[in-house]
Amino acid sequence: MRFIHACPVALLLIDHPARATEPPQTAxxxxxxxxxxxxVVMQRFPDWVSRGQATSTPVTxxxxxxxxYLLGHLCKPHDCGDNQLDIVFxxxxxxxxxxxxxxPDAQHPFLQSxxxxPDEEIQTLLLRNYATHNPP
Structure with a gap:
């Protein structure tokens, strides 16, 4: 009978150290x-985007x-081929x-963010604008 009462306590003692070694939550x-x-660094936009220092086209x-809406296209000065931003206001x-x-260069695909x-309708506008400024 005592053994039965001791088991739950023993299980708690055994389980406690395992909780201490759990990995932290991502948040x-x-x-x-x-x-x-x-x-914070990961969330930063490239300087040419955050400062608005870009080569651009007239809005449509x-x-x-x-x-x-107003639809526009920007790119990094002297590196338009590899750094672009399509924007809808x-x-x-x-x-x-x-x-x-x-x-990184023309041999690699774009990382798009x-x-x-944007909802699906705005995404379509942005993708269409990208295609207009980057013909195959």
Whole structure:
């Protein structure tokens, strides 16, 4: 009978050290050095994007789904082939969405990143704009 009562306590003691060695939660790493710094760096846009120092085209006015937009294309000065940004602004300026295209050189495919959480309709505009500025 005593053995039965001792088993749950023994199991708790055995289980406790295993909990201490569990890996941290990913979200917790975002708050701890050096992971916090690496996370912040990962979120940074290239300088030519964040500073708006880019070669660009005139915007095009487009309408889709009953809404008016301004559609534009930017690229990194002296490196347009490998660093581009397609951008859509709501005509009244209340929102913007983008598609960033970056690659190390022409032998590699673009790494593409959606910016501003565009819906499917805006994604289509951005992809179409990219194709217009990058014919096959």
């Amino acid at each position: 917790d790493l975002l708050l701890e050095a050096p992971y916090r710094r690496a996370y 006015q487009v309408a889709t789904g009953g809404h008016a 709501a005509a009244d300026g209340h929102a913007a969405w983008g598609l960033l295209h970056v690659r 959606w910016l501003g959480n």
